[in-house]
Amino acid sequence: MIVHFSQIATILLMVAGLYVVIARGNMVKKLIGLSLFQTSVYLLYILPGKVLGGTPPILDPARAVYANPLPHVLILTAIVVGIATLALGLTLVVRIKEAYGTIEEDEILAKEGPKENLKDRVRNRSKSGRGGTAA
Amino acid sequence: MIETTVTILLLLMLGAVTIGIVRVRGLFAAVVLLGVYSFLMATLFVVLDAVDVAMTEAAVGAGVSTVFFLGALSLTDTVEAPGKRRQIMPLFVAVVTAGALLWGLSDLPEFGSPDQPIHRQGADYLVRSMPETGIANVVSAVLASYRGFDTLGETTVVFTAGMGILALLRRRRGEGKS
Structure with a gap:
């Protein structure tokens, strides 16, 4: 079990991010948890590419052992996609703050009023015409 | 070590x-x-x-x-509002997830060992990169040459996210005027 110390640590970091996403009601804190989770997944991908005593995958006649370059490429793509989705999420948080005056999940749900039945909501929407639900 | x-x-x-x-x-x-x-x-x-x-x-x-x-x-x-939320359910989900993932660890290879499947299977870019592309940095070679479509897809995602952000912020400005 102890030979897997790196994967165990990665899983614990990942689960900490998951816990923050579920347990905290603050939207920015949720996004912070999501970033934690995401960064740990990068680590999970990079870990198996490492060879002890190896060098970064930049070819040099004096070296023979390199890390595997494929996970590095995949994670480069993932980092850039991650920042794009994070920016979109933060913009949504800013919009929610303007619409509701708060970014706490509980307070937003309280302002929404009692939960509407899904059937009623569909009926109301069809009554008021399509797309007529702008806040 | x-x-x-x-x-x-x-x-x-x-x-x-x-x-x-x-x-x-x-x-x-x-x-x-x-x-x-x-x-x-x-x-x-x-x-x-x-x-x-x-x-x-x-x-x-x-x-x-x-x-x-x-x-x-x-x-x-x-500042985050002081939480009155129940913390048991999230903790339970986190612990169960961690348990399932740790259970699946036993088959994974040792840290840093050279005989992991990742080093033995698949395309050997380390050998192919120099004769086929002439780029010494293998990561650049794979990113731009062998997996260029991945990068195209990445650009599409970034573009879509940028359009979404612009749409959200523009709508905000429009509401401010009216």
Whole structure:
């Protein structure tokens, strides 16, 4: 079990991010948890590419052992996609703050009023015409 | 040996920062700690021989994303409301997930061993890169030559996200006028 110390640590970091996403009601804190989770997944991908005593995958006649370059490429793509989705999420948080005056999940749900039945909501929407639900 | 020791040290520091992020209530503190987390992760990537990833993580993960978070905080609240939420269910989900993942670990290869499947299977870009593309940095060769379509897809995602952000912010400005 102890030979897997790196994967165990990665899983614990990942689960900490998951816990923050579920347990905290603050939207920015949720996004912070999501970033934690995401960064740990990068680590999970990079870990198996490492060879002890190896060098970064930049070819040099004096070296023979390199890390595997494929996970590095995949994670480069993932980092850039991650920042794009994070920016979109933060913009949504800013919009929610303007619409509701708060970014706490509980307070937003309280302002929404009692939960509407899904059937009623569909009926109301069809009554008021399509797309007529702008806040 | 030294590589393993440094990896363990960095993982312990990452664990300490993560505990800080989970416990702290101020959002500014959490964002700064997230920046620290990203820098530690970038250092760990250098130790794991992923220098290109380390540079991107330091620039994008610790730099740009911290700036985005601070910008969002300046437009919203900076302190989390004291939680009255029940904490048992999230803890249960987290523990079950961790248990399932740890259970699946037993088949994974040892840290840093050269006979992992990842080094034996699949396309051997380390051999093909030099004769086929003439690029010494294999990560660049794979990114731009062998897997160029991945990068195209990535650009599409970034473009879509940018359009979404513009649409959201423009709508806000339009409402401000009316």
